[in-house]
Amino acid sequence: MEGHDSAAVSRPVRARSKSYGRSCVEPPSLFWQTPGHLTALGHRTPTLRGAAKACDITDKVDPEQLALLVQSEWKLSYVTPLYRFKYTQLKLYSRHLAAFILAEKQQGEAVEVGLEAGFKVAFSTVLGLAETEEDAETVFIQIHSKPVFAADALKPVWRGWLTCVNGDPEYLRSLSTDFVSLPMFCSNGSENLTALVKSWFSQTFDCNFGSLCLSSSTLNWLAALWTGCHPNCNIRYLKLSWRMPSQPPLDVEYTVNPQDAWKMWDSIHAEDGVEDTVAVEEVQRFMTGLETHFFRHFKIYLSAGSLVRVSTALGSAHQDGKIKISSSDYIKTLLTLLTECALLRTPV
Numbered sequence: 001m002e003g004h005d006s007a008a009v010s011r012p013v014r015a016r017s018k019s020y021g022r023s024c025v026e027p028p029s030l031f032w033q034t035p036g037h038l039t040a041l042g043h044r045t046p047t048l049r050g051a052a053k054a055c056d057i058t059d060k061v062d063p064e065q066l067a068l069l070v071q072s073e074w075k076l077s078y079v080t081p082l083y084r085f086k087y088t089q090l091k092l093y094s095r096h097l098a099a100f101i102l103a104e105k106q107q108g109e110a111v112e113v114g115l116e117a118g119f120k121v122a123f124s125t126v127l128g129l130a131e132t133e134e135d136a137e138t139v140f141i142q143i144h145s146k147p148v149f150a151a152d153a154l155k156p157v158w159r160g161w162l163t164c165v166n167g168d169p170e171y172l173r174s175l176s177t178d179f180v181s182l183p184m185f186c187s188n189g190s191e192n193l194t195a196l197v198k199s200w201f202s203q204t205f206d207c208n209f210g211s212l213c214l215s216s217s218t219l220n221w222l223a224a225l226w227t228g229c230h231p232n233c234n235i236r237y238l239k240l241s242w243r244m245p246s247q248p249p250l251d252v253e254y255t256v257n258p259q260d261a262w263k264m265w266d267s268i269h270a271e272d273g274v275e276d277t278v279a280v281e282e283v284q285r286f287m288t289g290l291e292t293h294f295f296r297h298f299k300i301y302l303s304a305g306s307l308v309r310v311s312t313a314l315g316s317a318h319q320d321g322k323i324k325i326s327s328s329d330y331i332k333t334l335l336t337l338l339t340e341c342a343l344l345r346t347p348v
Contacts, residue, residue, distance in 0.1 A: 045217075045344065047280040052225040052333040054232050060128030065140065066328050068159065069126075074186035075194070076212035076321040078342040079162065081179035082205035087137065090123035093204075097121045100200045101143075101193070118146035120154060131165055131332065134172035136180050138163040143193060158189030160197060165335035168343055183342035184335075185209060186323075212321045212342055216307040219317060224283040225333060226312045228269065230262040233314065233329060240290070241309035242302050243319075252302065254294055258312075264289050 058066065098121040126138035140161045144154035162182035164172075172181055187194045198209045226235055238261045244250040268285050269278070291302040308319040315334060316324045323338070325331055 049278050051278050052229050052330050054329040065126045070325050072188045073324045077185040077209045078212045078345045079185045079209050080207045081181045082207050085180040085205050094121045094123045097200050101196050120144045134169045135164045136182050158193040160187040165339050167339050214319050219307045219310045220283050220287050223310045224286050226314050227261045227265045230258050236313035239311040242305040243308045244305035
């Protein structure tokens with residue numbers, strides 16, 4: 001990889017993240033009485049995953065709906081199962097959420113500049129992302145500002161969606177039929193609107209939200225899985241960012257030539273792996289190889305820090321729970337991994 005790598009070192013400004021704790025609910029929902037399947041999930045982090053494969057899903061998913069998921073940056077949260085959520089009531093939910101936001105605004109809640117003339121809420125179902133019979137269909141929510149003048153077009157000010165792709169079948173089958181599990185919540189828009197949407201869901205469906213941060217292990221998996229896609233789609237670049245434990249914290253950005261990254265991955269995978277699967281040992285060897293190569297050039301032990309960001313032409317993911325999906329061809333690989341993360345984070 002000689003001559004193909006670059007590195008940048010910077011000292012970042014720390015930003016505080018908002019966390020959402022469990023709230024007391026009266027009366028308690030049946031979910032809190034579910035047997036300890038989630039506890040078991042926490043001890044069954046997979047050590048073997050399917051290799052990422054390109055899949056044109058436009059024959060199953062409406063291209064216009066799919067386009068709404070791609071290119072935007074989404075902030076991730078986990079959410080506990082929704083109590084008595086009905087797909088047949090989406091139009092009613094649209095009206096109720098709009099009324100809830102309006103009521104909060106009238107009480108002085110700072111909602112969003114530009115909504116003074118009113119707004120419209122729309123729930124819809126994104127059919128075709130579900131992979132198994134146990135997966136619930138994805139739900140997409142849009143909030144548009146209504147124009148002051150009727151001739152003006154509606155303007156989108158907030159978007160969000162709840163999804164479950166290849167969720168743990170044992171856990172999903174253990175839930176009462178009164179519950180719908182859509183464990184991953186993605187939002188794009190103002191924090192105030194996001195908080196109001198979460199509050200409405202919590203009150204209406206007796207559920208709770210929490211921040212979904214991505215561990216270094218999850219980012220390692222993404223780096224390996226996306227690199228493995230290179231021969232078919234050209235990932236164009238592999239950018240990795242580490243946070244080093246110095247005071248103040250030190251950020252190291254590492255850009256690897258994609259062909260070199262692929263050659264390293266292919267040599268590891270060909271030696272140790274099975275074509276259709278990826279083992280955690282291969283991922284570890286791949287990341288160790290990148291770190292060793294970096295040390296030879298810059299004399300910095302990346303293993304002393306933590307991986308905080310991975311980016312390729314297929315998408316990006318950050319430790320603080322922000323993702324960007326840049327290609328729909330591998331969207332199910334990403335959503336499967338993130339669904340697993342959301343379920344593992346969901347409290348008992």
